[in-house]
Amino acid sequence: MSGFASRVRIAFRIALRELRGGLKGFYIFLACIALGTGAIAAVNSVSTAITDAISSEGRTLLAGDMRFELNNREANAEEQRFLQGLGTVSLTTALRSMARLPDGADQSLVELKAVDDAYPLYGSFTAEPDQPLSELLAQRNGAYGAVVAQLLLDRMNMAVGDEILVGNARFRINGVIVNEPDSISDGFGFAPRFLTSRTALLASGLTETGSLVEQAYKVRFSDPAPDPAIIRQRAQTELPNAGWSIRSSDRAAPALTENIERFSQFLTLVGLTALVVGGVGVANAVRAFLDSKRTVIATLKCVGAPASVVVMVYLIQITLVASVGILIGLVLGAIAPPITASYLAGILPISTEATLYPRALLLAAVFGILVTLAFAILPLGHARQVPATALFREQGFETRGLPSWPYLLATALALASLAALAIFSSEERRIATVFLIAMAAGFVLLRVVAYLIAVAARCSPRIHSAALRLAVGNIHRPGALTPAVTLSLGLGLSLLVALALIDGNLRRELTGNLPDRAPNFFFVDIQGSELDSFRSLVERQAPEGKLVEVPMLRGRILALNGTDVAKINVPPEGRWVLRGDRGLTYARNVPENSSVTEGAWWQDGYAGEPLVSFSEQEGRELGLKIGDTVTVNVLGRSITARIANFRKVQWESLSMNFVMVFSPNTFAGAPHAWLATLIDGEATSAEEATILRSVTQAFPTITTVRVKDALEVVDRLVGQLATAIRAAAALALIASVLVLSGALAAGNRARTHDAVILKTLGATRAMLIRAFTYEYMLLGAATALFALIAGGGIAWYVLSQIMKLPSNFLPDVAVMTILIALVVTIGIGLAGTWRILGQKAAPVLREL
Incomplete structure (x- = not known):
């Protein structure tokens, strides 16, 4: 042991003395390691900064400790008593509607949000001018107050103080939204925000039975605050048919968090690709460096230095230089979050203060070390095998064949460790595994291509x-x-x-x-009493167009084959089907743009147990088969239907397609609205504008999406x-x-x-x-x-x-x-x- 320690000390001393001459020959080496390490450190640091901010600011982002969401209905008396027993409750209502100028000259789709007097329970809402929200939303001279996104004013050429119509109500724009604390947890919207009071929303007539409305009950716990997991369990046990989507402040924006993590994983794998590709540069740089040191190596061998000492000398040098490159990469990763925050301010909750994220930096450092070892060991093994006489004769390291087995084993272990780290540090291990296999196959294939060239x-x-x-x-x-x-x-x-x-x-x-x-166009929230008049209007405005109408409900999948979906391990590609509420419909015949691939469609006039047709791709991703059961909650009522068939759906057509289509008897008597599409390939932009204006003026509660x-x-x-x-x-x-x-x-x-x-x-x-x-x-x-x-x-x-x-x-x-x-x-x-x-x-x- 003392002999080995002595050799290490000698090798370390020689390595340091040689490094006094500078890093000539190692600049590309440094750049490769710094680039790859910096990319991985930066991506993971920024991702961690955003997800940590979402977690730490969860109460503000959620505007409550917990959020209970119901679709198309308000909570009944029993559900309201349960919520009020938890603490202070604030109700916000969200829907899409059309805002139009009083003279009918222009209109725009808006994301309407109605709040009560308790909003927000956490955080603060700010607008320009900076006035209390109650004053901004107050009713004056027959017009309800509203605050809107600046985009809406720009789009409709309006200013603060102007009036606008939404539904059957008249609004005065009293301010522009500066900060809406729960905008991220409410989800992404395609249209500008229009915020008003719940009193104004009720007057607008937009919340008719069957309308697509999200009712979010946000709760601020009374002291002492209970465990959200216990509250969730109580809600599901005491009110199993509520069908509400429950979210706690530690998961204020689960969809955003998941998307950030997925995007981060992709960028991490891209950074790993850069690092591994740079590993080839490491191998080339090490070979070139050792080639430049051939006389030194020959001298060391001639004066009696064992081959192991020679290898240790240059392994120590390579490790020290790699450490410098890794350090540069870590510095780049450490400064990435505040730089990114300056561009994402107001969009994502990320702090501009410099904060270190040790796990992200450590992960990048380990990646850098493993890549260095994986690609530097083989050139060192080649250098060990070249005799001193060959070095003095200016024969370099173009040695054919492979070095001895210890170097091959060490390289294999480094590569295996690199692959294992990439897989086990990833949220989606299957994707990471496929990515690494593809990268390895790419290396092999490129070697074959080089040979063929x-x-x-x-x-x-x-x-x-x-x-x-x-x-x-x-x-x-x-x-x-x-x-x-x-x-x-x-x-x-x-x-x-x-x-x-x-x-x-x-x-x-x-x-x-x-x-x-x-x-x-898509036309949403068509009431049954309006359907005939709406159809007549569209036929007059677009006589050559094709109008397709389907009944529209909203429901949330509660169980598959009687098992709570929360307890089912679903592949990532199928999770979106179980997240939140889904659009539901019923039909006598197979819908357009879809075809039955397995099973059989129900007969006209079918009156047996509820049946459902499931989209084939999504059904397979959920592990379903013909005969399985699906339990959905619609308007507070749980319905279990049996899968009768699978359909291949042409989602890319953007027509009215649904994951689940039920037999007509399933929702007999249930109140609902209608959804319609208009297809007119010959319509010009001016004709489309006329249709939009006509429908919006005649049916102000119908939402029209161009x-x-x-x-x-x-x-x-x-x-x-x-x-x-x-x-x-x-x-x-x-x-x-x-x-x-x-x-x-x-x-x-x-x-x-x-x-x-x-x-x-x-x-x-x-x-x-x-x-x-x-x-x-x-x-x-x-x-x-x-x-x-x-x-x-x-x-x-x-x-x-x-x-x-x-x-x-x-x-x-x-x-x-x-x-x-x-x-x-x-x-x-x-x-x-x-x-x-x-x-x-x-x-x-x-x-x-």
């Missing part, structure tokens, strides 16, 4: 051009750059191509194909997400560029010898530049071709198999990818080669 170059016919012939020879010769270039650019470009194709197809679908297939407006909102969101994803994916391309630079640096000595010998034999600098340019062009084009195929395959799978959308190959993406590959490859290649071409021949020839 070399074989193709070796088998190519003889070319008359000396420069081109030299370029082809450089591609397949021993120690060629082909594997490094293919690997470094292949992964980054494939990821960029896949993301660009997904983004392009989504945008084409949203702005091109989808609007052509989608309805012009599909094109909704698609524009979605398109903006997709664009923002795509920008963020492309920025993250650019990390992988930057890492690829660093790897390519490292590969060139690692091969500089061999290139110098080649250039000097060729110049001695009569080659001009211009001819050598042409040769290197041809070489890099051929390698870049071959890599770009692989990226197009691989990225196109990934995009097709995501679009057609996951998103269930059409997938088309976009030529402009192909051209841009090839251009990027060529510019990057040729530019960096020539930049690294220029200095080599200027070497004097004599000093190099004396070393050969």
Whole structure:
């Protein structure tokens, strides 16, 4: 043991002395480690900052300790007694409606929210002008008060003090919303906020029976505060048929938290890709560094230093330099949350104060250490096997074969630890596993591609051009750059191509194909007494249009096969079906844009036990089969229906499609509203505006949604997400560029010898530049071709198999990818080669 400790001390002392000369040769190494570590640290720190803020500010974000949500009805007397027994209760009502100018000149969809005098129980509501909310919402001169989002004023060219109509009531806009504490927990809305009093809402006539209304009862506990889990259990036990959705302040915005965690996981995996791609750069940098130290290594071996000491010397140096890179990455990760907060202020609850998140930083540091070890051990193993005599003869580390088994085992353990950490630190382990398998397959495939490129170059016919012939020879010769270039650019470009194709197809679908297939309008909250008059009006305004009407209810799934859904482990892709309330309908016949794939549809006039038709994809994700039962709560009544069939639903049509369609006898006598769509492919924008104005004026309580407006909102969101994803994916391309630079640096000595010998034999600098340019062009084009195929395959799978959308190959993406590959490859290649071409021949020839 003392002998080993002595060798470690000696190795450590030699390593520190050598590092006095600076970090020359390690700059690319540093950049690769810092980039990947910083990406992982930043993503996880920002994610933790947001989720922690949601948790710590849960009461304010929820505007209560607990939230009990009912749809389409208010709590009955028994339910109200239960809620009031918990503490102070505040009721807010949310729905969508149309706001219109008094003269009928313009109208806009709004997210209407009505609050009572107790709102908010936590936090503070602020508006401009800064007045008490009760004064802003007070009724004066026959007009109810309202405060609205600035977007509504901009959209309708209005100002504070103007009047507006919503439903059957007249409102005066008394202010602009500055801070609405519970806006995040209430969920994302497609329309601007319109906040008023519950008294005004009742006067508007928008809360008729069957209207799509969310009633949120927010409770502030009396002291001492009870455990929310106990209250949840009591609510479900004492009032099993309430059908309310319960949320506590520690999970104030579960959908937002889950989406942030998923997006964070994706960006973490992208950062890991950059780090692993950078690992190849680490290997190249270590090999180039050891190559530059060949005389030192030879001297150490000749004076009796054991091979293990030599390996320890450079392992210690590599570890110390990697620590510097990791530290730089951690600093980047630590400053990311406050920087991000400055851009997200007012959107997400994230503090601008500098706060460290140790778990996120530790995770990134461990990733950096494991990548360093995984990619540095093999070059060290090669250096151990080279004898001193070979080093003095200027034979570098281009050793064929593999190092001894301890180095292979250590590398395998580091890679296995890296994979295990990536999987077990992920919320969605299956996705992380698939991602890592795909990355490993990509590495193997790129090595195969590099081999095939070399074989193709070796088998190519003889070319008359000396420069081109030299370029082809450089591609397949021993120690060629082909594997490094293919690997470094292949992964980054494939990821960029896949993301660009997904983004392009989504945008084409949203702005091109989808609007052509989608309805012009959705009409919501049509009362049964209005249906005939509404139908007549639409037929007059759009005689060539197709009006489709379906009954509409809201219900929440309580149990599957008698088991509470809260106790069922559902795959992530199916959880949305069980979260909150779902739209429900009943039908005698199979709905349009869907077809029965299994089971049978009920007969006309069926009067047996309640039956339900379930969407096939969602049903499979929930693990359901024909004959299983589904229990839903509708208007406070629990109904159990048996699955009679599965349907394949064309969700992309944007027509009226439902996850669950019940047999007509299921909801016999239940009050409900109607939902309708209008499809008129020939309608112009002016004609659509006329239809919208006519329906809004004649039926002020009907909510009209113009599909094109909704698609524009979605398109903006997709664009923002795509920008963020492309920025993250650019990390992988930057890492690829660093790897390519490292590969060139690692091969500089061999290139110098080649250039000097060729110049001695009569080659001009211009001819050598042409040769290197041809070489890099051929390698870049071959890599770009692989990226197009691989990225196109990934995009097709995501679009057609996951998103269930059409997938088309976009030529402009192909051209841009090839251009990027060529510019990057040729530019960096020539930049690294220029200095080599200027070497004097004599000093190099004396070393050969």
